[in-house]
Amino acid sequence: MEITTNTSPEDWSFFAKGAANILFKYSGSNNYLKHKLLRLRLRKAENEYISTCQLYDFIELKCKPLFPQQIIDVHLVVLTTEFVSALDCEDHELMLSEQYGLLIPNILCGNFEKQTLSKYSSLYVGTSLIEAANGIVDTVILEMKPKWLYDNSSNYCRTCLLNQAKGYRRHFCPLDFLYPETIEEGLQDLIGLISGKTRKLIEVQNGIPFLSLLRVFVEKEGNVFQKLKTYQEVENESDFIVNLKSQDDVLERLSLIMTLRDVGLFIKCEKFDESNDVHKSQINSANIVVIEGEKFLLTSNIYDLDLKSKLKYKHWIAVEEKLKEIYNSNNPDWRFCVKKNSFKYT
DSSP states (O other), X not given: OBGGGTOOGGGEEEEEEOSSEEEEEEOSSOTTTTTEEEEEEBOOOTXXXXXXXXXXXXXXXXXXXXXXXXBOOOEEEEOOXXXXXXXXXXXXXXXXXXXXXXXXXXXXXXXXXXXXXXXXXXXXXXXXXXXXXXXXXXXXEEEEOOOXXXXXXXXXXXXXXXXXXXXXXXXXXXXXXXXXXXXXXHHHHXXXXXXXHHHIIIIIISOOOHHHHHHHHHHSTTOHHHHHHHHHOOOSGGGOGGGOOSXXXXXXXXXXXXXXXXXXXXXXXXXXXXXXXXXTSGGGGGGEEEETTEXXXXXXXXXOOOOOOGXXXXXXXXXXXXXXXXXXXXXXXXXXXXXXXXOOOO
């Protein structure tokens, strides 16, 4: 698809940015592009740059077969240097030589109020209905990064330890969502930073049993957390970061593992709408949850499946060297992570 023939740069406005990508939100009149985001690459040194075509192939060929229902839809679109140069990127530098971009759905399209819970977690409360009046709440979306999922054998898991090292406040440990005996504690930590006013708005005033829906999600066999853990598992010596000596040692499987250790996740809880064809579709039949006689739609989407540059191996090693001496430290402000017998994952 040649997006430059259907829209102009003025139809796209800055939406968000990450370390390697920038998102633009569509505001024009093209029906196909409504509720879409354009994802472009930020400027990088040529030896570190991974093209959009490489990313697209990686997502479609390597990642989607693992999560056929959860990975966010991506479509490759053709760009021109003139089109990219004319975008309002708010002083962020784009990779002007890139000839392609990715078109993705805007999961947060609608009228939502955002509450930032922690560094890697936010809550969105509102409605996906664009024309709905302000104040309507029929949808709650939790955004988070599951990070590194494995059977931990030390006082702190890799994710919690790195968060401590960076000075972040404790929120939840993602490992708690892997085991029946720790799920409840993990859920209480997760919702613990949601304001009382917001929880009342969600659960009391609008009848969305958010905690119960999250519990259904993480207790379901084969859920996203369990699958991510499975696909992140190291299988042989080449999967260990500590064994890397050069970028040539970063094999395809390790690249995939490192990508899956940094994905983003949306968990979406909606009131079921009998008049909504998407809600009633066959693909969503397995996502309907009934709680106290009320129907809800419970879905999830994985995003940010960026193939990692092999040159990052030096950074990976440096981080592990920094953390390896303090896995069994004791922080009185940070409870220990759940332990399971495991061999070392790095």
